[in-house]
Amino acid sequence: MLDPLLNSRLPRNAKIAFLLSTFVGLILLGSTNQNFATAASGHTQTWPTAKRGTPGFTGFTKKNGLHISVDSTWAGNRGYRPVSFTISSANPVLGDTQITVRFSVGPNWNTRKAMIVEHDLELLQGTSQVTSTTLIPQYTDWQYSNWEVWVDGRLDEELTPNLRGSMLGIQDTNYSSLFFIAKDQHAYFQGFLQNQEFDTYAFTNSSQPYQLPEDWKYYTCFDFVFVYPDDLKRWSVTTPDRFAHLLRWVRGGGNLWIVETGAEYKKLDLIEEALALETLNEVNEIDTVHSKMQQRGWQYLPLNGTQIEGVDAVITLEGTSKSALNDKKSPTDIEGNVLTDDSRNHFVARSYGMGTVVAFSDSTNKSSYDTDAMMMAINRSLLGNRINWQSRHGNDPGIGNVAFGKFLIPDVGTAPVIEFQLLISLFILTIGPLNYWLLKRRHQLPMMLLTVPVAALATTVILFAYGFVADGFGVRVRARSLTMIDQQLGESVSWARLSYYAGVAPSNGLSMPLDTVVYPILPASTDSRSANQIREFHWSDEQKLTKGWLASRTPTQYITQSARASSIKISFTSADEKLTATNKLGTKILTLVVRDHKGNFYSGSDIEADQIVALEPSDSVQAMLKLRKLLTDNVPEFPPGLELDWPSRRSLNFNDYAYTQHEDSLLDDYLGAIISPLSTGLDHSAYIAITAEGPEVSLGLEDATESSSFHVVRGTWTYD
Numbered sequence: 001m002l003d004p005l006l007n008s009r010l011p012r013n014a015k016i017a018f019l020l021s022t023f024v025g026l027i028l029l030g031s032t033n034q035n036f037a038t039a040a041s042g043h044t045q046t047w048p049t050a051k052r053g054t055p056g057f058t059g060f061t062k063k064n065g066l067h068i069s070v071d072s073t074w075a076g077n078r079g080y081r082p083v084s085f086t087i088s089s090a091n092p093v094l095g096d097t098q099i100t101v102r103f104s105v106g107p108n109w110n111t112r113k114a115m116i117v118e119h120d121l122e123l124l125q126g127t128s129q130v131t132s133t134t135l136i137p138q139y140t141d142w143q144y145s146n147w148e149v150w151v152d153g154r155l156d157e158e159l160t161p162n163l164r165g166s167m168l169g170i171q172d173t174n175y176s177s178l179f180f181i182a183k184d185q186h187a188y189f190q191g192f193l194q195n196q197e198f199d200t201y202a203f204t205n206s207s208q209p210y211q212l213p214e215d216w217k218y219y220t221c222f223d224f225v226f227v228y229p230d231d232l233k234r235w236s237v238t239t240p241d242r243f244a245h246l247l248r249w250v251r252g253g254g255n256l257w258i259v260e261t262g263a264e265y266k267k268l269d270l271i272e273e274a275l276a277l278e279t280l281n282e283v284n285e286i287d288t289v290h291s292k293m294q295q296r297g298w299q300y301l302p303l304n305g306t307q308i309e310g311v312d313a314v315i316t317l318e319g320t321s322k323s324a325l326n327d328k329k330s331p332t333d334i335e336g337n338v339l340t341d342d343s344r345n346h347f348v349a350r351s352y353g354m355g356t357v358v359a360f361s362d363s364t365n366k367s368s369y370d371t372d373a374m375m376m377a378i379n380r381s382l383l384g385n386r387i388n389w390q391s392r393h394g395n396d397p398g399i400g401n402v403a404f405g406k407f408l409i410p411d412v413g414t415a416p417v418i419e420f421q422l423l424i425s426l427f428i429l430t431i432g433p434l435n436y437w438l439l440k441r442r443h444q445l446p447m448m449l450l451t452v453p454v455a456a457l458a459t460t461v462i463l464f465a466y467g468f469v470a471d472g473f474g475v476r477v478r479a480r481s482l483t484m485i486d487q488q489l490g491e492s493v494s495w496a497r498l499s500y501y502a503g504v505a506p507s508n509g510l511s512m513p514l515d516t517v518v519y520p521i522l523p524a525s526t527d528s529r530s531a532n533q534i535r536e537f538h539w540s541d542e543q544k545l546t547k548g549w550l551a552s553r554t555p556t557q558y559i560t561q562s563a564r565a566s567s568i569k570i571s572f573t574s575a576d577e578k579l580t581a582t583n584k585l586g587t588k589i590l591t592l593v594v595r596d597h598k599g600n601f602y603s604g605s606d607i608e609a610d611q612i613v614a615l616e617p618s619d620s621v622q623a624m625l626k627l628r629k630l631l632t633d634n635v636p637e638f639p640p641g642l643e644l645d646w647p648s649r650r651s652l653n654f655n656d657y658a659y660t661q662h663e664d665s666l667l668d669d670y671l672g673a674i675i676s677p678l679s680t681g682l683d684h685s686a687y688i689a690i691t692a693e694g695p696e697v698s699l700g701l702e703d704a705t706e707s708s709s710f711h712v713v714r715g716t717w718t719y720d
Contacts, residue, residue, distance in 0.1 A: 042072035047161045061158035064151050065090040068159050076177040076221025078389045080135040089128040097123040102148040107141050114140050118538040135217050139397035180226040216245040216563050223387050224255035229267040232274035248563035251353025252493045253392055253666045261359045297350045300342040301381040346377040353484050353493050354666050394665025400524040403662040406636040409478045409707050412501045427459045473503040475704045481694040485715035492566035494696040495667040498558045505552040510545040510700030515564045521557040568695050571720045579615045583607045588692040593623040595682040628675040634710040689713040
């Protein structure tokens, strides 16, 4: 809807004025008809429609007397996008009516569908309208949409438009998307709209908590969410279920930005209470002047730029004993003025699961909110790489990834070269000299016209059968995962990278839990045509990834994320200065390192599920060296002899190819933080476990076989 305007040559002020007026209008509209008011991509489409003055047109189909409205308006260009379907009847229906909408989206330059999602609705007897929302994975640009409507199992052609390219304007961009939750359009928000370049944004009224998304997956399209500290506290009481989903998104890697926290951040206590944040037991050596705030877990981040070797936002937010973070020469602006060394004039931050919570101080000038200075501080800090979807995930599901070849399943899907060479050599000797000698001896040389093609066919069949049998007929999966468990709150988040190889693709595809999101990782040489392959998707009691998700004998990779309430844990008891652990993770623990509330380290290994063991005392050096060796030995690498999968065909556009790599993702950041020399290791009352399986990771298939997997569990605990 906004693309023609944004791409036009109108003056900047005119564009901003139009956007703001559109935004206000959408808020007014949203207050009556929608749960969310947005100024974003997508729009509402209705069917049937007719040209003005069409005689006898009522707006409803003649066959079933129905009308459909499809609303795809939302913010962001990647993630799980909500799409609402409203079915209306001219009159109350006489009986329950089953309706299935088969909705498809794709790029405008290609009539092929990139994603097809089936969604079921039921129009109950005596009613005339039903509205339901489904979440649709958004991997590529959505430039057109279409749908089919099935009523009681029969296609209603009148409800199925013959559209080719109904423009949605949902395009890829390097800019971020935000979700602002407030009572009105605050000056912060207006400043961001005018001074910052965002792809899309959404706004909802914080005084109506029922307008918060009911599922954390709704937030996956956003890069950060703006809120106020007073609202956080109120939501935790008035709408705890919806508030829990917001926090699950943050734990899973989201960015929660809290504005107006008072002079010197006086409202941090409200934030800590609403988010159930724990204070730390150690003082970070980066800045001892503000040690009280740091004891509460908050950090002033250094503003020396994002390129500090061996340091990332994860380590900084969790604390580091290296004062060298501030040893670099302070940067200057274009006029030579020394810039502030840390973020204290703008924000404080702390980790929250795999995400971040950032608290912004009140503006010193109440009549002006300098969002440029605020964003400059963010970008100069180590949070800069977290405010973009592709950066957090280390991937763009619409293009190739240069790290694809680093995570193949060993010895699967590759040609058995030596065996093939032996068989081909035997074929040459047999079909040539030996065949000729035998037939000549029998005076049957004309038979070579028959024996040569038969032998060639037999050899081909044997080669094919050998390769097929060598790789097997089942599905193998290589997984690399990190699960973070907050045992006090009973919450867990999990990120996993999954690499599949199917000898024969399962007919039903993959099945994932409802609280999991799935994003494909494509080979680096994938062009835009291959990226827009057709995938079919259906919500039921699970996510049914039916067609186009897993092909036979083709390496396939995905990123999965889950966030849920969870009861899995490792229970700890202490007696006679000994620490005892009970494995309740549901899988075998291969290696375990624990730090208790006093700072003492313990370790254990080969702990079966439900087994109770007494842990051995250890020290920080031995414990962390043990973990670092395991993680270093399991860093993904290209197989020997495999060159970087990079395009070499000049006929294809360079922009079709990869520029993302998975090593930049939060998953690799958090795993890398464990082995970083700048990391202090474990906090008090925390543990790291290397497990045989990912306790919160779904492979999508019950009979899949794991191969060369590596699973890490990181948890916080209290004594039972």
